[in-house]
Amino acid sequence: MEMTLRWYGSKFDTVTLQQIRQIPGVTGVITTLYDTQPGELWSRERIRALKDEVEASGLHISGIESVNIHDDIKTGLGKRDEYIDNYIKTLENLGQEDIHMVCYNFMPVFDWTRTELARVLPDGSTALAYTQEAVDALDPEKMFESIAGDMNGTVMPGWEPERMARVKELFALYKDVDDEKLFASLKYFLEAIMPVCNKYDINMAIHPDDPAWSVFGLPRIIINEENILRMMKMVDDPHNGVTFCSGSYGTNLKNDLPHMIRSLKGRIHFAHVRNLKFHSPTNFEEAPHISRCGSFDMYEIVKALYDIGFNGPIRPDHGRSIWGEVAMPGYGLYDRALGATYIQGLWEAIEKSETRK
Numbered sequence: 175m176e177m178t179l180r181w182y183g184s185k186f187d188t189v190t191l192q193q194i195r196q197i198p199g200v201t202g203v204i205t206t207l208y209d210t211q212p213g214e215l216w217s218r219e220r221i222r223a224l225k226d227e228v229e230a231s232g233l234h235i236s237g238i239e240s241v242n243i244h245d246d247i248k249t250g251l252g253k254r255d256e257y258i259d260n261y262i263k264t265l266e267n268l269g270q271e272d273i274h275m276v277c278y279n280f281m282p283v284f285d286w287t288r289t290e291l292a293r294v295l296p297d298g299s300t301a302l303a304y305t306q307e308a309v310d311a312l313d314p315e316k317m318f319e320s321i322a323g324d325m326n327g328t329v330m331p332g333w334e335p336e337r338m339a340r341v342k343e344l345f346a347l348y349k350d351v352d353d354e355k356l357f358a359s360l361k362y363f364l365e366a367i368m369p370v371c372n373k374y375d376i377n378m379a380i381h382p383d384d385p386a387w388s389v390f391g392l393p394r395i396i397i398n399e400e401n402i403l404r405m406m407k408m409v410d411d412p413h414n415g416v417t418f419c420s421g422s423y424g425t426n427l428k429n430d431l432p433h434m435i436r437s438l439k440g441r442i443h444f445a446h447v448r449n450l451k452f453h454s455p456t457n458f459e460e461a462p463h464i465s466r467c468g469s470f471d472m473y474e475i476v477k478a479l480y481d482i483g484f485n486g487p488i489r490p491d492h493g494r495s496i497w498g499e500v501a502m503p504g505y506g507l508y509d510r511a512l513g514a515t516y517i518q519g520l521w522e523a524i525e526k527s528e529t530r531k
């Protein structure tokens with residue numbers, strides 16, 4: 175595995191490449207052209223400029239999170255073929271710049287959903303949190319407004335104000351889209367892009383829906399083992415793989431995370447590792463990474479990744495806000511740096527105990 179950190183680019187991130195470079199063991203960043211819109215073609219020049227900037231700091235680009243998918247592709251409507259062509263050309267440009275992993279998601283309307291961005295924990299730190307009760311009580315059109323005040327002036331991925339201004343229109347687009355239709359759109363998209371992925375050896379890593387169930391009555395398909403295996407079989411190519419995100423699949427306590435990792439051997443191209451603490455099955459917060467602070471056995475998660483020979487990029491996921499840091503919720507420096515060193519500690523211990531047997 176390679177330890178990485180997500181970075182949104184110098185115009186958007188409160189964390190600098192120089193700071194990331196000083197986190198022990200982190201050698202790469204997972205980044206994006208954050209100001210591009212879904213459906214837009216990424217030029218080779220812009221990709222190269224991003225790459226040059228990252229490399230000048232002594233790091234490298236380990237993958238992209240995300241090249242977002244236009245809603246016409248997800249719904250199968252409108253200009254989907256045009257947007258797929260742009261996606262293919264973007265992948266080609268990434269491949270030519272030697273970038274080989276792309277994370278994306280197929281969630282309708284909302285990307286990941288949290289109902290609180292700054293729940294205060296007993297130690298005074300704050301964390302992102304979710305309660306189903308809050309979602310059920312909310313008019314979906316008010317979702318953005320309800321959390322916007324806690325974004326610390328940042329633009330959060332999937333919650334871009336321009337996108338949220340169109341929320342009503344977006345809901346209307348998905349009116350006739352159910353799980354089957356979404357699966358069919360995903361298949362159509364994957365079949366179209368696999369040739370370019372094969373040509374440039376680009377691993378596509380679909381991100382799970384977070385939380386891993388339907389919100390606001392919208393279809394959600396990347397939620398459990400059965401559905402991911404279905405997705406991988408319907409376009410059976412090793413480049414069609416997943417981002418294993420413990421914090422997203424883990425929202426549903428029925429998902430057995432180490433077991434899922436083992437069943438996805440060879441197809442996990444990217445890993446997000448984070449812990450959650452549950453107060454009830456539908457009320458949880460994003461806890462510090464270490465096992466004793468949350469509900470997951472992080473040793474078992476990392477051990478499963480080790481056992482399947484996972485060798486892709488891995489990153490700590492959302493961190494709490496600690497030590498007074500003001501950053502994009504979930505994406506400050508300090509708690510994620512602690513997460514990165516903790517995961518590496520687990521990995522080293524597992525590796526040594528396995529190889530010295």
Ligand code: DNO
Pocket residue numbers: 239240277278279285286331332381504
């Ligand atoms: C949230 C992230 C997601 C993820 C996208 C991938 O913090 O995990 O926004 O990056 O769903 O496309």
